[in-house]
Amino acid sequence: MRAVVAVLLFVTAAHAGLWGLLREKQQAAEFTGILPSVSYAPFDGSGHPDVDNFPTAERIRSDLKKLSAQTRAIRLYSSTGGPEMVPPIANEFGLKVNVGAWIDKDVTRNEREIQAAIDLAKHNANVSGIVVGNETVYRGDQIPLENLGLSEEERYRLVAEENQRVRDAEAQPADKRDEAVRWATAENNVRRLTRLIQRVKSQVKAPVTSGEIWNIWLEHPELASSVDFIAAHVLPYWEGFSAKQAVDQAMIIYQKLREAFPGKRIVIAEFGWPSAGYNRKAAVPGQFEQAVTLRNFVSRADSIGMEYNIVEAIDQPWKFFEGGVGPYWGFLDASRQPKFAWTGPVVDPNYWKLAGIALLVGILLSLPILQLAAPTAMQTLLLSAAAHGAGAWAATVFAYWNGHYFLFGSAFALTLGMILLIPLVAIALARIEEISAVAFGRKPRRLITRALTDAQETKRAAAIASGEPVNVPKVSIHVPAYFEPPEMLKQTLDALARLDYPNFEVVVIINNTPDPAFTQPIQDHCRELGERFKFINAEKVKGFKAGALRIAMERTAVDAEIIGIIDADYVVTPDWLKDLVPAFDDPRVGLVQAPQEHRDGDRSLMHYIMNGEYAGFFDIGMVQRNEYNGIIVHGTMCLIRRAAMDMAGGWSSDTICEDSDLGLEIMEHGWLTHYTNTRYGYGLLPDTYEAFKKQRHRWAYGGFQIIKKHWRRFLPGNSRLSRDQRREFGLGWLNWLGAESLGVVVAILNLIWVPIVAFADIAIPDKILTLPIIASFIVTLAHFLVLYRLRVKIGVPQMLGAMIAAMSVQWTVSRAVAQGLITEHLAFARTSKGGLTMMSVEFQAFWEAVIGVLLLIGAGILVVSNSNIQITEIYIFAGVLVLQSLPFLAAVAIAILENSRINQFGWWTATAVRTAELIGLRPVALPTPIPAPQKVASELHRDA
Structure with missing residues (x-):
């Protein structure tokens, strides 16, 4: 235990050290002066200003009081709906104001904006300018003629000029036409904007301009001629420049404007950098990037006497329509707190808080390691590292939640994502725990091995030789059958007849099979095999297989102490009972389970990989669960103490997995169970892929029925299940039923999200939601490959095929879980074996093909739609869709393989x-x- 504690402390210290080493600290130019101007919108919260976001005078006064210590002037973007209160209040704090008139296609609103801006300029001496329109030409909004103040004749002439300009553009050669039309349309908008600017200039004394992106000024010099000064927007983020390039790019553009318009007053009316959101090509938002960019820009701008305005003062959460970065351009957050300091090194003020959260969560998730039975140092190291990795992710989630603004939709999406991701992370941790136990843990100690059975046999032989009494309990072997091929069942009975055990009987129960071709040969064969073999032909049996086994119990010999169960297709080895019955010498043992194995894995390539897939469960999962007395009972190659069966209530028909149900009942009554991975019997694989899927559906649906039936027994004090048994069953169900169902749900939700991301340009899943999915896939892949190589004695080709077979039933298991949620009972579906099954004419992976192809198409759409802006999160999201398509495409591959020539080894x-x-x-x-x-x-x- 000291070594375990030492490893835990080491990992915690290493985690803390990593946070210390990775703490980012950047240098930037220091600024101790006053900013010449900042953009200000007095709106608060996430409501849109056109709807319900109306500022109060108190809010504006509070904001301007705070800003007056940081800037000399304010730039507004509109003059109605609240901003009209800004100039008089700004005057109280000695702030100049550039009022704005918002211009779009709405005639009435435009007129209100124009008149309000004119009135503000006339009645407030601190109004230093009017900005008519904000990126009106760039947005392509055609200003209505009614707002231009033109006579009818002037209107007619203007429209005629515009139409001629467009016709001239459309007459250009095909390779130049689109660009010419675009330019003609922009030129028309520029002409209208210049007329509107002239109208405003005629009524005020303050300088008048328009706010436009820098290239609009260069492309349309007539616009520059119409204004009193050039108000150019230079936002390198939107052009895809990195934060390191941003300031240089701004200076280059400023110089271009000076050269293009010598003698004209030039103001960089917008320069800024977002503190959060998504990248655009090389432009990556972030608090560090914002701080460094703004500090360096201000220093450079002041050194050359540039006039500029920083966009913007305060974050505007309502600007989600501007993409992921819209709400995050302020150097103050929405709570009016500074995001960074203008002097000193640039650091994250919340960094150590996040480190504390990561360490705390990592420590809490590491505590269960102390409850493991004798964990090794390497096992502890891997588990603790995984726990602290989950802690780091939790801190990242907290940082994202704390540093972003959420509308209802985005908050709902994040909450839903976390609800799905938390169990996914738990599943990944459980799989890492199994990797650590198999790769680095102690060797299995409860497993019944061949060496152990040989030692028991030697001890028994010595006892017989010395004349000591040796208990040889009677075993009643039950063989239920339902429309099973007679020749196959005869092989099963012949193998039982060769058992090297002196005291047993065989009860063959054929139920609900009226065709004598299936029953008469077996009845005759039982007579030939002798009085040990009892034959029962039961018709109209209720309760599926469990009902038949209850009838078999009624015909069981009174002195039989142990009940053996095998399926009708299993050929057992002679030493089955001889090796395993001695385990019942311990009166606490209620059940002994041997693995399933199959003798027809060479029928086809499909059967070959299916056989490999089955082997993993019996050589990995069952071996590990056996260490905690928590095996899953499967209804063949199973030996059950009769007293334990009676105490548990016998075979129940309220689930279609009566074997697993009975096994859990036996454990709930305090009996011990044992498992061996030695093969003592060989059955037949499902005939077809359809049968394989139906069998897995039955297991999953029955497993969910068992959860609904037994969940109360997992509450403290409600059964004799140990803590380890509860954990093994809980994690086992989560790892199997939960993982497959979550995988399908997340895939479908992501598929629904594709058009929102691709075409609405919003709600892009952040890395905190997509990277865990990728990490979970990697863990699952590692879990499969590592455990198979260590525990399952098959070659690499069969192992890879087994992986495909395991993935191919994800949709099947999820359907079973969904049906378990909405239904109580489904009919028992027999797994077709023995070669009598007709191949279905239906394609056995239709829905998997639909979903898999849609996921690939969705990934393609995301990549294509993202080619211009190159948002990293979209590429990651596309990658997630590709990974999520693999289980569905695995099913398609097997369904195609089954009907192809390459399925045959020949x-x-x-x-x-x-x-x-x-x-x-x-x-x-x-x-x-x-x-x-x-x-x-x-x-x-x-x-x-």
Whole structure:
């Protein structure tokens, strides 16, 4: 334990050290003066000014009092709806004001804005200028003729000129036409704007201009001629320049304007950098980037005597329509607190608070390690590192929540995302825990191994030789069957007859199978095998397989102490009972489970990978769960103490996984269970991919039924389940049912989100929502590959195929969980085996194909739509969609494989031979991959 505590302290210290090393500190030019001008909007909160966001005089006075210590002037963008209160209040604090008249396509509003701006200029001596329109030409808003103050004749002449300009543009060659039309339209807007500026200039003495992006001034010099000074917007962020390039770019543009308009007063009417939001090409928002950019710009601008206005003073949360960065241009946040200092190193004032959160969460998530049974140092190191990684993510989430403004929609999206991501992170941590246990933990101690059974046999033989009494409890083996191929079932019974155990009986129960072709051969065969074999043909049995097993219990020998269950397709080895029954010498043991294995993995490539997929559960998950007495009982190769079964209430028909249900009931009554990963029986794989999916659907649906039936037993004091057993079952259900269902839900939600991101240019998922999905996928991939290599004795090709097979049932499991939520009971679906199943004419992965293709199309749309602005989060989002498509496409791949020639091993052999001949080598015969269980089954069949 000391080593474990030492490792925990080491990881915590390393985590704290990383925060210290990674703390960002940047140098920037210091500014101790007063800004010449800042943009100011008096609106508060997230409501749009046109709807309900009306400022009060008190709010404006409070803002301007604070700003008066930082600037000499204020720039407004409108003169109605609240901003008209600014000039007189600004005068109280000695602030100059450049009033704005917002101009768009609304005639009535334009007229109100124009008159209000004129009135403010006439009645407030501190109004130093009027800005008519803000990026009106850039936005392409055509100013209504009614606002220009023209006579009818002037209007007619203006419209005629505009139409002729457009016609001339449309007459240009095809390769120049679009650009010519764009320029003609802009020129028309410029002409109207100049007329409006002339109208305002005729009524005021204050200088009049218009606010436009810098290139508009260069492209339309007649606009510059109409204004008293040039008010150019220089915002390198929107042009995709990096924060390091921004100031240089602004200076270059300023020089261009001076050269283009010598002698004209030039004001950089907007310069700024957002503190949050999404990147645009090389332009990355951020608090550090904003602080460094603004401080360097102000220093450079002051050194050359530039007139400028910083956009903007205070964050405006209502500006979500300007994209992700819209609300974050202020150097004060919405609470009127400074985001950075204008002097000294640029640092994050909340950095150590975030570090504290990360460390606290990491420590809390590490505490369960202390409850593990004898964890190793490496196991502790991996688990603690994962816990602190989750802590760092939690701190990042807190920083995002604390540093962003949320409308209802974005807050809802983030909350929903976190609701889905928290269990996803929990699943990833659980999988890391399993990796650590298998790769670095102690070797299994409760597992029944061949060495252990050999030692038991040696001890038993010695006892017999010495004349000591040896208990040989009677075993009643139950074989339920429903429309099973008779030849297959005969092989199962022949193998039971060869059991190397002196005291057993076999009860064969065929239920609801009226066709004598399925029942009579088995009845005759049981007579041939002797009195140990009892045959029951039960019709109209209710309760599916559980109902049949209840009838078998009624015909079980009174002196049978142990009940064995095998499926009708399982060929057992002779030493099954001899090796495993001695485990019941411990009176506390209620159940012993052996793994499933299959003897037909060489039927096709599909069956080959399916067999590999099954092996993972029995060699990894079951072995680990056995260490905590928390195995999942599956209804074949299972031995159950009769007393434990009676105490648990016997076979129940209220779930379609009666075997797992009974096993959990037995554990809930305090019995011990044991598991062996030694193969003692070999069954048949599902005939088709359809049967494989139906079987997985039944398991998942039955598992969900068991959750609904037993969840109260997992509450403290409601059963004899230990804390470890509760944890294993809880994490097991979450890891299987939860992971698959969450994967599908998140994929569908992301698919719905694609058009919003691609076409609405809003609600782009932040990295805190997308990177955990990628990290979870990587953990899942590592979990599969590492554990398979360490525990499952199969080759790499079969392992990779098994991974595809495991992914392919994600949609199937999620459907089962969804049906479990809305239904109580589904009919028991027999898994078709034995080669009697007809191949379905339907494509077995239709919906998986639809969703998988849509995810790929969505990723493509995101990449194409993002090619101009290159937002990193969109590329990450597209990558997430591609990853999420893989399970769906895996199902499509297997469904296509099943009906193709390459599914047959013979095709691969023939192809290899033909290839060898083509390249001049003599034909070679490649070995057919035949699993070891096939050899065993073949030998058993030959002996029969």
